[in-house]
Amino acid sequence: MNRNSVHTLISRFDEQFSSWGIVFPSDDSSVPERGKIIERGWTVWFAFIETDDDICLDYYCSHRMTDDCHVRLHADGCTENLPAISSIRLSSKDPEEDKQLAAKFAADNREAARLLAEKGFVLEGDEPGHIAMNRALIFEEDEGVDS
Numbered sequence: 001m002n003r004n005s006v007h008t009l010i011s012r013f014d015e016q017f018s019s020w021g022i023v024f025p026s027d028d029s030s031v032p033e034r035g036k037i038i039e040r041g042w043t044v045w046f047a048f049i050e051t052d053d054d055i056c057l058d059y060y061c062s063h064r065m066t067d068d069c070h071v072r073l074h075a076d077g078c079t080e081n082l083p084a085i086s087s088i089r090l091s092s093k094d095p096e097e098d099k100q101l102a103a104k105f106a107a108d109n110r111e112a113a114r115l116l117a118e119k120g121f122v123l124e125g126d127e128p129g130h131i132a133m134n135r136a137l138i139f140e141e142d143e144g145v146d147s
Helices: 003-016 095-119 129-138
Strands: 034-039 042-050 055-063 066-074 079-082
Touching: 003 042, 003 055, 003 066, 042 095, 055 095, 066 095
Parallel strands: none
Antiparallel strands: 034 042, 042 055, 055 066, 066 079
8 A cells, every 4th residue: 555645544534533533543653454443422434445546545434413424535635425324214295205215215225234344344342332223223124234
């Protein structure tokens, strides 16, 4: 991995969480390629992702006071929002439209959960209880989803 790009990404990550006093867990001698931070009510999974022409830092964060967020930081300064598990579902008074909205909500969350699992951003039991509870509530009707 390009050391300068990695340090740029770490600095950008630290900026994102500066108001919470959360910093990336590294020192000058080692940078973990993947990991998890549990601090100040946040759980943040992270992984460096190498593409053909870029190195990125993907992170997924959960906090009880907000919806989850899945982000890709690029070394060139671009930020990309990626699919995240949502706890907010649109609804409609029209039963048929509501059924479609419910199906889209479930499908979008299943796809987000699949992407997270591919990256290893899965629950391991050391996260705050509200995170596991939120996932259980979101996927309670989707028994086939491994969240």
